[in-house]
Amino acid sequence: MEASRIAIPIGVTLDRFIRSNESQYPQSVGDFSQLLRDIALASKVVNREINKAGLIDIMGSSGSHNTGGDDQQKLDILADIRFSRALLKGGAACAIISEEADSMSILNINGKYIVAIDPLDGSSNIDVNVSIGTIFSVYKRLSNIGEPVTIEDCLQCGTEQVAAGYILYGSSTMLVFTTGQGVNGFTYEATLGEYLLSHPNIIIKPEANTYSINEGNSNSFVQEGIHDYLNECKVEQFAGRYIGSLVADIHRNLLKGGIYLYPATRNNPDGKLRIMFEANSLAFIVEQAGGKASDGIQRILEIVPTSIHQKTPLFIGSSEMVKKLELALNKY
Ligand code: AHM
Ligand code: MG
Numbered sequence: 001m002e003a004s005r006i007a008i009p010i011g012v013t014l015d016r017f018i019r020s021n022e023s024q025y026p027q028s029v030g031d032f033s034q035l036l037r038d039i040a041l042a043s044k045v046v047n048r049e050i051n052k053a054g055l056i057d058i059m060g061s062s063g064s065h066n067t068g069g070d071d072q073q074k075l076d077i078l079a080d081i082r083f084s085r086a087l088l089k090g091g092a093a094c095a096i097i098s099e100e101a102d103s104m105s106i107l108n109i110n111g112k113y114i115v116a117i118d119p120l121d122g123s124s125n126i127d128v129n130v131s132i133g134t135i136f137s138v139y140k141r142l143s144n145i146g147e148p149v150t151i152e153d154c155l156q157c158g159t160e161q162v163a164a165g166y167i168l169y170g171s172s173t174m175l176v177f178t179t180g181q182g183v184n185g186f187t188y189e190a191t192l193g194e195y196l197l198s199h200p201n202i203i204i205k206p207e208a209n210t211y212s213i214n215e216g217n218s219n220s221f222v223q224e225g226i227h228d229y230l231n232e233c234k235v236e237q238f239a240g241r242y243i244g245s246l247v248a249d250i251h252r253n254l255l256k257g258g259i260y261l262y263p264a265t266r267n268n269p270d271g272k273l274r275i276m277f278e279a280n281s282l283a284f285i286v287e288q289a290g291g292k293a294s295d296g297i298q299r300i301l302e303i304v305p306t307s308i309h310q311k312t313p314l315f316i317g318s319s320e321m322v323k324k325l326e327l328a329l330n331k332y
Contacts, residue, residue: 014040014175014186014195024181031092031112035138036163038090039115040175040195042083043134043167046120047188049078050169053126075126076100079119079134087115094141095149097308099277104154104308110146113162114139114153116308118277122245131170133247137281138163154308158280158301166247166281176202176251178288183254199255204291207320208257209238212249220266223296223313225329229261232324246273250282250316254289259317259325263296271295271313275305279314292322296329 018033053075080100087093087107094111097104099118115138122132139160141153165177173188175195185199211233221227233240241258243249249260264271273279283293283300293300293316303312315325 012197014197017184017186017197021179021181024179032138032162034090035087035092035113035115036177038086038092039083039136039165042086043173043175044188044193045082045086046075046079046134046167047169047173047190049075049082050126050132076120076123080117083115083117083119083134083136093138094145095153097154097276099274099309104149104151106149109149112141112145114141114149114156116154116276116280118274121247121278122243125243125245130243131168131245131248133169133245133251134167135247135278135281136165137161137276137284151308154276155305157304158275158283161280161284161301164281164284166251166285168247168251170248170251174198174251176254176285178285180284180288183285183289202254202289204254204286204289205257205318206290208253208259208318209236210241210253210256210258211238211261211321212240212242212253212258213261213263214242214244215240217263217265222264222266222269223329224332225296225325226261226263228331229325229328232328246278246282250286253317254286254291257318259315259321261325262314264313268311270311273311273314275300275303275310275312276308279303279312279316282314282316286316290319291317292319293317294322294326296326 018036022033080098084096091108092111093107093113093115095104095106096115118135121135125132139156140162143150143153163179168174174185176185183202185202186195187198188195253260262271262273279300286293295312315322
């Protein structure tokens, strides 16, 4: 083969990227890399199953409900099983908490990490072929290795995350994650079966002209200031873009700039989104990209969780936009 042909790179695979960054986590001796590889592997299986939805009988409601009272889709449950099983086999995590489970599941008592996961977010969009996603956070356990895993191991502040990421099953499938050293995005190349680095060092614009909110809830917003902020957006003629699939909405705003808002409503007085499964992970990613994430009063990452399914209002995205929103809320 000609030397010039060998020189053409296929790009940096996720595996190579993880290995070349292993020196950042010397204390973990490869366990952490194993954990990220397990999540990536499970996401490829889930991606395959999502792409088959509609072709085989895996769509539609399973008829059961999760802790939040949401209708569980079969794919939610399948995704939950895929991620849990991959992490169980990999051995790096001692426990997993999932949006689809009432309580933590023990994986490997000798594992160092806790994984919090929303295996398939935006599941009401599954049946209509709209982008959906997986959201995950990784924490170091607080208890000693080999000892029983406790609920305190799971209920850590977002500031304690050692990694966070999401997988977007969209027009292409992407894995975007941070280990606290910036944010990198990888696009799945299905014929190679590899994630390839496509979006190195993602930075979110400090200011932009897109806002994402379910305005159908307007009459039931609990905080007055939300209306003032939305009026500002309209005066500025910002574009309203709302997919209703958190990962997709956040991903668009991460790449193009914008703010995502899910405020407290009369039906959801604590907000709709979960701290441990949705808000913390996305807040860590967006902050690492230079953005901001707030519950309207404080930084999402500093909320001290008291239960694994706890919810929060969420205002997240371009830093100047989130600051303006906080100012509007603080007037009342
Ligand atoms: P889910 O975890 O049950 O899928 O719910 C979370 C989803 C988010 O993806 C999305 O941003 C939000 O709920 C949409 O809520 P709404 O339909 O109230 O606008
Ligand atoms: Mg969710």
